[in-house]
Amino acid sequence: MKTGWSAGFLTGGNWPAMRTSPPRGANMGFAIALVLVLITAISVYIFAGHVWWFPVDISTHGAAIDHQFNLTLLLTGVVFVLAQLGLGFFVWKYRDRQDGRKVVYSHGNNKLEATWTTAASILFIGLNLMGYLIWANMHFTGPAPGALRVEVWGQQFAYNFHYPGPDGQFGPTHVEKMNDAIGNPLGLDRDHDASAKDDFVAATLAVPVNREIELVLRSKDVGHSFFVRELRVQQDIVPGMEIPIHFTTTDEALKHNDGRYEIVCTQLCGLGHYKMRAFLQVMTEADFAKWQQQQEAEAQSQ
Amino acid sequence: MAEAHAEAVHAHQAPTGFIRKYIFSVDHKVIGKQYYFLALFSVFIGIILSVLMRLHLVWQNIHIPLLGTLSPAGAPGGAMTPEYYLSLMTLHGTIMIFFVLTTAPQAGFGNYALPIQIGAEDMAFPRLNMLSFWVTFLGLMVLLSTFFVGDGPPISGWTSYAPLSAVGSAAGPGEGVGQTLWVISIALFCVGSLLGALNFIATTLDLRARGMSLARMPLTVWAWLITAVLALLSFAVLFGACVLLVLDREGGTSFFIPANLIVSDRIIKEHSGGSPLLWQHLFWFFGHPEVYIAIIPGMGITSHVLSTFSRKPIFGYRAMVAAMMSIGFLGFMVWGHHMFVSGMSPYSAFAFSIMTMAIGVPSAIKTFNWLGTLWGGRLRLTTAMLFAIGFVSLFVTGGLSGLFLAQPPVDVPLHAGYFVVAHFHMVMGVAAIFGMFAGTFFWFPKMFGRMMNETLGKIHFWITFVGVYCIFMPMHFIGVEGNVRRYSQFTEVIFLKHLIPVHTFMSIAAFVTAGAQLIFFINLFWSLFKGPKASENPWEATSLEWSIPSPPPFDNFAGKHPVVYHGPYEFGVPDAPQDYVMQTSPEVVKAG
Numbered sequence: 001m002k003t004g005w006s007a008g009f010l011t012g013g014n015w016p017a018m019r020t021s022p023p024r025g026a027n028m029g030f031a032i033a034l035v036l037v038l039i040t041a042i043s044v045y046i047f048a049g050h051v052w053w054f055p056v057d058i059s060t061h062g063a064a065i066d067h068q069f070n071l072t073l074l075l076t077g078v079v080f081v082l083a084q085l086g087l088g089f090f091v092w093k094y095r096d097r098q099d100g101r102k103v104v105y106s107h108g109n110n111k112l113e114a115t116w117t118t119a120a121s122i123l124f125i126g127l128n129l130m131g132y133l134i135w136a137n138m139h140f141t142g143p144a145p146g147a148l149r150v151e152v153w154g155q156q157f158a159y160n161f162h163y164p165g166p167d168g169q170f171g172p173t174h175v176e177k178m179n180d181a182i183g184n185p186l187g188l189d190r191d192h193d194a195s196a197k198d199d200f201v202a203a204t205l206a207v208p209v210n211r212e213i214e215l216v217l218r219s220k221d222v223g224h225s226f227f228v229r230e231l232r233v234q235q236d237i238v239p240g241m242e243i244p245i246h247f248t249t250t251d252e253a254l255k256h257n258d259g260r261y262e263i264v265c266t267q268l269c270g271l272g273h274y275k276m277r278a279f280l281q282v283m284t285e286a287d288f289a290k291w292q293q294q295q296e297a298e299a300q301s302q
Numbered sequence: 303m304a305e306a307h308a309e310a311v312h313a314h315q316a317p318t319g320f321i322r323k324y325i326f327s328v329d330h331k332v333i334g335k336q337y338y339f340l341a342l343f344s345v346f347i348g349i350i351l352s353v354l355m356r357l358h359l360v361w362q363n364i365h366i367p368l369l370g371t372l373s374p375a376g377a378p379g380g381a382m383t384p385e386y387y388l389s390l391m392t393l394h395g396t397i398m399i400f401f402v403l404t405t406a407p408q409a410g411f412g413n414y415a416l417p418i419q420i421g422a423e424d425m426a427f428p429r430l431n432m433l434s435f436w437v438t439f440l441g442l443m444v445l446l447s448t449f450f451v452g453d454g455p456p457i458s459g460w461t462s463y464a465p466l467s468a469v470g471s472a473a474g475p476g477e478g479v480g481q482t483l484w485v486i487s488i489a490l491f492c493v494g495s496l497l498g499a500l501n502f503i504a505t506t507l508d509l510r511a512r513g514m515s516l517a518r519m520p521l522t523v524w525a526w527l528i529t530a531v532l533a534l535l536s537f538a539v540l541f542g543a544c545v546l547l548v549l550d551r552e553g554g555t556s557f558f559i560p561a562n563l564i565v566s567d568r569i570i571k572e573h574s575g576g577s578p579l580l581w582q583h584l585f586w587f588f589g590h591p592e593v594y595i596a597i598i599p600g601m602g603i604t605s606h607v608l609s610t611f612s613r614k615p616i617f618g619y620r621a622m623v624a625a626m627m628s629i630g631f632l633g634f635m636v637w638g639h640h641m642f643v644s645g646m647s648p649y650s651a652f653a654f655s656i657m658t659m660a661i662g663v664p665s666a667i668k669t670f671n672w673l674g675t676l677w678g679g680r681l682r683l684t685t686a687m688l689f690a691i692g693f694v695s696l697f698v699t700g701g702l703s704g705l706f707l708a709q710p711p712v713d714v715p716l717h718a719g720y721f722v723v724a725h726f727h728m729v730m731g732v733a734a735i736f737g738m739f740a741g742t743f744f745w746f747p748k749m750f751g752r753m754m755n756e757t758l759g760k761i762h763f764w765i766t767f768v769g770v771y772c773i774f775m776p777m778h779f780i781g782v783e784g785n786v787r788r789y790s791q792f793t794e795v796i797f798l799k800h801l802i803p804v805h806t807f808m809s810i811a812a813f814v815t816a817g818a819q820l821i822f823f824i825n826l827f828w829s830l831f832k833g834p835k836a837s838e839n840p841w842e843a844t845s846l847e848w849s850i851p852s853p854p855p856f857d858n859f860a861g862k863h864p865v866v867y868h869g870p871y872e873f874g875v876p877d878a879p880q881d882y883v884m885q886t887s888p889e890v891v892k893a894g
């Protein structure tokens with residue numbers, strides 16, 4: 001049976017009883033510092049080295065988002081490193097060495113409090129204001145005239161893309177006519193609705209490159225979402241609402257993956273949520289015209 | 303002098319029967335322990351659920367025969383179905399957030415220590431206190447019953463977004479009776495929390511001992527008071543939301559269900575005119591303050607423990623109180639940052655965003671002041687202290703990732719992904735739990751009159767601290783790459799497949815960390831019966847609970863009325879006979 005400080009430490013006995021033999025706190029303080037240094041170094045290496053990173057950006061607005069992310073990463077990275085290393089350093093330096101050293105008897109320092117409050121306010125609020133323009137450009141101005149409009153319909157667990165055809169008008173959708181089995185998932189009535197006659201519904205979202213696209217997001221059943229990583233676009237699809245978003249792809253889109261990018265659902269929508277996906281196919285203007293004609297012809301022949 | 307009142311007749315006598323003493327007790331200390339053990343039981347279940355989830359995410363074909371027996375529908379033959387993963391996820395989130403993170407730090411430690419720390423003999427409303435606990439207990443039983451009725455627990459997540467949660471069993475397994483029971487369970491929890499919050503506020507404002515001015519209250523008491531105000535205002539709203547959701551589900555109303563839905567090929571004719579976003583607004587009006595309800599008590603405990611074991615006054619006491627108040631206040635104006643991509647007006651994102659960034663400021667103040675407390679101290683690295691230090695590290699890590707998600711444009715590629723999962727697990731999950739561990743090691747001697755084992759405590763700390771970084775740090779990285787959350791497997795989406803090895807790493811880290819929690823459970827239960835006897839003040843701490851025996855008598859101060867002479871953190875006072883001055887000690891202290 002050990003006695004004195006060490007035994008008290010192991011059993012968690014009273015502190016005064018622990019002060020008779022050399023301190024074990026030294027190792028513990030060093031260990032904390034070491035682990036915090038390692039955590040900091042590994043995290044910084046993985047972020048700075050882009051070991052895992054955003055995929056290629058294929059939109060006109062994506063670069064600004066990436067830039068704002070990088071700026072935020074830089075700021076938070078500096079704070080992260082300073083705070084973690086500061087914590088580790090203090091724990092190591094000020095560990096109890098049983099040397100009778102007096103602590104600094106201080107209840108704080110108002111000047112210091114004011115300094116870091118002001119500094120944090122300027123940094124955080126300033127960073128925030130810098131990002132506002134990006135958001136404003138994405139949401140406050142609608143699409144320019146001539147943008148291609150497509151309705152995106154979410155349902156458990158698939159997407160349908162409703163194109164208006166040459167007349168540019170979406171035919172009305174009738175809930176009582178919606179029937180996946182007979183190939184009319186959106187309940188179009190080509191016999192009675194004039195605007196629906198030239199509409200077609202595709203399982204892939206095909207868009208021409210460099211042209212502005214306006215999507216109108218709608219749901220048949222529960223909440224879904226429309227997320228394309230490479231587009232830097234994510235928007236929930238809410239039943240009962242028609243939510244417009246717009247974006248323009250860049251030439252970059254054709255250079256990767258044959259212009260094909262995954263659309264995935266990010267709003268929990270039920271048991272098949274993990275496999276609810278579709279594809280975005282970016283094409284040249286000429287290819288898109290051809291594709292559109294094909295789709296229209298197919299729709300008419302049904 | 304206070305001693306003049308020492309003979310005052312005590313309001314209630316210690317009960318003698320087993321049931322009145324341990325089951326339907328009105329003693330705040332017993333109720334605090336009841337809450338603590340309720341949370342301990344819940345966290346045990348919650349951890350098992352997370353282990354099952356992490357198993358399913360990387361090894362879908364694994365067979366667990368026992369699970370097949372327990373849930374023949376969810377895990378036929380012991381192999382979990384994708385929808386069973388969602389059930390586990392829903393229950394994991396609900397149990398952890400409500401019955402662990404809201405229960406142990408506030409209702410558990412708060413009930414136990416708050417009255418003693420302010421010099422009161424009990425809570426203001428002891429019977430209400432008992433009712434709060436038993437309503438909460440009932441809520442947990444209702445929640446757990448979903449495993450055994452209908453087609454299992456709901457699959458709509460702890461956020462239960464409508465209309466998935468509102469349209470009934472057509473929406474998927476668990477969306478029948480399971481979802482209804484979920485709503486009832488949460489409504490019960492709301493009632494328990496509301497009653498508890500009233501009690502905390504009344505007790506703190508009315509029952510403080512002589513000399514215990516607001517500015518002399520320990521930061522733990524401030525934290526519990528502020529949390530109680532948050533709970534009072536936010537659980538009231540969630541309760542209303544739950545009532546509306548039950549009415550939509552069972553009463554034919556349409557608060558959250560719009561017209562013309564077609565679910566599982568059936569047109570929903572009986573509902574129209576509701577708004578799914580209304581649920582989100584009501585839920586997050588509660589949901590964001592809830593984050594602070596989980597973390598603020600941990601902040602209080604961390605401040606208290608850091609000061610005590612640094613043998614130094616807390617750095618910037620008033621700034622710490624002001625910071626907690628502003629976090630609580632701002633916390634009510636930021637709920638929309640959960641909804642940047644929800645379809646709400648993009649203009650409102652501006653307001654929600656700037657308020658959220660503003661919360662970074664008091665959070666930074668707290669971090670600076672914790673570091674300031676360590677600076678120049680003489681740190682006794684007990685297990686409680688290690689967990690408090692770990693809290694600071696995790697709070698920094700988890701808090702900083704919030705600055706990304708608070709900005710609408712940066713949120714766009716990160717929303718609903720593992721970056722978010724990493725963020726909230728770090729800050730409101732793990733950091734808050736580290737606060738609970740710190741509180742456990744700190745108050746265990748007082749609560750049970752015995753010491754916990756420090757060696758086991760330290761082994762548990764080290765595995766847990768390194769473990770949680772191994773689990774949650776990689777989630778940031780794959781979140782940046784676009785890893786979507788709430789997927790039961792990553793085999794269907796092409797860009798997720800190459801991230802599966804990272805998930806395997808995180809799963810293994812999770813199993814090791816979960817296993818290490820057994821060390822804590824063993825330490826706790828072993829120390830309950832076999833731990834060395836604790837003295838009155840084993841940590842040489844200053845607050846009132848350390849001026850009475852361990853464990854305290856039934857009415858805390860044995861009929862005496864304590865008088866408070868000092869602030870709560872008078873450590874290292876120059877010229878004082880020892881390195882700490884108790885709050886109840888009448889000696890004169892030079893102002894620092």
